[in-house]
Amino acid sequence: MDRFGHAPNPGTLWSSLTARTAHARDRGAILSVPTTSERIEQGGVTFQVRILATLARKVEATVAQQSADPFLPYDPDLFVADLSPTHVALLNKFNVVDHHLLIVTRAFEEQESPLTGRDCEALLSCLAGIDGLGFYNAGPAAGASQRHKHLQLIPLSDSTGPRVPIEPLLRSARLNGVTGVVPGLPFLHMYASMDRSWLERPAESAGEFLARYRTMLQAVGLTVEATPEGRERTGPYNLLVTRQWLLLVPRSEECFEGISINALGFAGALLVKDAVQCELLRRRGPMTALQEVALPKPV
Numbered sequence: 001m002d003r004f005g006h007a008p009n010p011g012t013l014w015s016s017l018t019a020r021t022a023h024a025r026d027r028g029a030i031l032s033v034p035t036t037s038e039r040i041e042q043g044g045v046t047f048q049v050r051i052l053a054t055l056a057r058k059v060e061a062t063v064a065q066q067s068a069d070p071f072l073p074y075d076p077d078l079f080v081a082d083l084s085p086t087h088v089a090l091l092n093k094f095n096v097v098d099h100h101l102l103i104v105t106r107a108f109e110e111q112e113s114p115l116t117g118r119d120c121e122a123l124l125s126c127l128a129g130i131d132g133l134g135f136y137n138a139g140p141a142a143g144a145s146q147r148h149k150h151l152q153l154i155p156l157s158d159s160t161g162p163r164v165p166i167e168p169l170l171r172s173a174r175l176n177g178v179t180g181v182v183p184g185l186p187f188l189h190m191y192a193s194m195d196r197s198w199l200e201r202p203a204e205s206a207g208e209f210l211a212r213y214r215t216m217l218q219a220v221g222l223t224v225e226a227t228p229e230g231r232e233r234t235g236p237y238n239l240l241v242t243r244q245w246l247l248l249v250p251r252s253e254e255c256f257e258g259i260s261i262n263a264l265g266f267a268g269a270l271l272v273k274d275a276v277q278c279e280l281l282r283r284r285g286p287m288t289a290l291q292e293v294a295l296p297k298p299v
Contacts, residue, residue, distance in 0.1 A: 011129065012129070013080075013081060013089075013125075013126065013128075013129030013130055014129060014130050014155075016080055016081050017080050017081075017089075017091075017099050017101060017130065018099065020078075020079065020080045020091060021091060021098070021099055023077065024077050024078055024091055027077045029075055029077035029078055029091075029093065030078065030091055030092070030093050030094075030095060031093065031094055031095075032095055032096075032098070033052065033053075033094055033095065033096045034052075034053040035050040035051055035052055035053060035096055035271070036050070036051045036053065037049065037050050037051070038051065038278055038282075040281055040282050040285075040286055042285040042286055042287040042288070043169070043184060043186070043285075043287035044168060044169055044184050045165055045166055045168065045169060045268050045286070045287065046162075046165055046268070047165055047268050047269070047270060047281075047286040047287075048165055048268060048269045048270070049269075049270045049271075049272060049278055049281055049286070050096060050269070050270070050271045050272070051272055051273075051274065051275060051277075051278050052271065052272070052273050052274065069108065069146075069147070069148050070093070070146065070148075071090070071104045071105075071146075071148045071150070072108060072148065074088070074090055074104070075090075075093070078090045078091040078093060079091075080101065083103065083122045083125055083126070084118060084121060084122055084125070085106075086105060086106055086107070086118040086122070087103055087104065087105055087106065087118065087119070087121075087122035088104055088106055089101055089102070089103055089104075089122075089126065090102045090104055092152070096271065097154045098155075099154070099155050100152065100153075100154050101126060101130070101132075101152065101153045101154070102150050102151075102152055103119075103122050103123060103126055103134075103150060103151040103152065103153065104148065104149070104150040105118075105119075105148070105149045105150070108148055108149075109148070109149035110147060110149060110231055110233065111137070111138065111139060111144045111146060111147050111148065111149050111150070112138060112139040112144075112233040112234070112236075113149060113231060113232055113233055114214075114217070114224050114232055114233070114234055115136065115151075115210065115213055115239075116210070117206045117207055117210050118206070119149075119151060120206040120207075120209040120210045120213065121202050121203055121206035122151070123151050123153070123209075123241065124198055124199060124202035124205060124206060124209060125202040126153050127153070127199055127241065127242075127243055128199040128200070128202055130153060130155050131155065131156055131243060132153045132154055132155040132156050132242070133153065133154050133156055133164055133240060133241070133242055133264075133267060134151060134152065134153045134240070134241040134242070135151070135152050135153075135238065135239060135240045135241065135262075135263035135264065135267070136151045136152070136238070136239040136263065137152075137238055137262045137263050138234065138236055138237045138238070138239070139233075139236040140236070140254060141236035141251050141252070141253055141254050142236040142237055142238050142251045142254070142262065142263070143238070143251075143254055143260055143261055143262025143263065143265075144262070152263075156242070164240075164242065164267050164268060165267065165268025165269060166247075166266065166267050166268040169182055169184040169185060170182055170191065170245060170247070172184060173191045173245075175191075175193065178192055178193050178195075178212065179191065179192040179193075179212070179215060179216060179219060180192075182247075186287065186291045186297065187249065187290060187291045187294035187295060187296065187297060188220055188221075188249070188250055188294060188295040188296060188297050188298070189220065189247060189248065189249045189250075189266075189294070190216040190219045190220050190247075190248045191245065191246070191247050192212055192215075192216055192245065192246040192247075192248075193244070193245055193246075194241070194242065194243060194244055194245055194246060195208065195209075196243065199243065212246065213239070213246070213248075216239075216246065216248040217234060217237075217248065220237070220248060220249075220250045220295075221250070222234045222235050222237060222250055235250060235251075236250070236251040237249060237250045237251055238251065238262065238263035238265075238266050239263065240263055240266060240267055247266065249263075249266050249290075249294050250294065250295045251293060251294060251295070252293060252294060252295050253292075253293050254293065255293070256289040256290075256292045256293050257277075257280055257284070257289075258277065259272055259273075259277050259280070259281070259289065261289065261290065261293050265286075265289070265290055265293075266290060266294075268286075270286055270289070
């Protein structure tokens with residue numbers, strides 16, 4: 001909805017995002033984090049590994065020192081769109097990829113809590129307007145850096161190669177109906193197809209998306225449990241969503257040899273602090289790193 005209570009037109013979301021990015025840059029409200037890029041192949045995937053520049057490491061240290069909720073209140077210069085009565089779209093203040101969008105709950109909810117129908121509606125609305133990769137880091141062990149619940153979306157470029165590095169493996173997915181597994185992924189996971197009609201009716205389709213997400217959780221053994229405080233949560237996991245597919249990976253820990261891995265790692269994109277960490281990934285293998293921080297496949 002916009003300031004007058006109307007749902008945003010998906011056709012205007014991209015123009016709003018680019019316009020607000022320009023505004024935020026003019027105001028100094030966002031800082032693009034400089035990196036260099038390397039490619040490392042393993043397991044049929046050409047991983048993209050970004051290496052933080054010296055300035056970027058200083059930015060990372062600044063982010064790590066922040067303790068206050070950056071979304072309550074959010075910086076108005078980072079505002080992109082009102083998505084619904086429960087969600088707002090914001091720019092990522094410290095972005096590695098241009099036009100990195102955050103889908104944030106207006107009221108505080110824990111990042112470890114399961115996705116709701118409202119979360120699904122907001123994500124579908126953004127995917128309807130922007131052909132991108134949506135993702136969710138469920139808790140610190142899944143790479144989440146903020147407690148306030150937020151999903152994320154980065155636009156995908158029109159390239160001749162795979163738009164998401166992991167996609168060549170996903171083509172071999174074995175489906176039992178609409179869900180299944182990908183033989184080339186050496187860790188516990190669940191793959192599912194996306195129903196493109198959901199993007200035409202995000203509000204009406206949120207329940208169907210939610211049901212598929214819950215089926216995926218159950219398939220990997222993640223159950224919704226109540227905390228002593230009465231909140232709901234699951235174990236840590238990463239969820240990736242495009243207009244074509246969904247991938248859910250339960251997690252065992254956040255880091256591989258000191259390298260923090262979030263959902264983008266399972267898309268085939270990793271971020272390291274320096275050349276030493278990049279060389280470690282080259283020696284051990286990025287797929288091996290993912291295998292180490294995910295849960296093992298059942299025997």
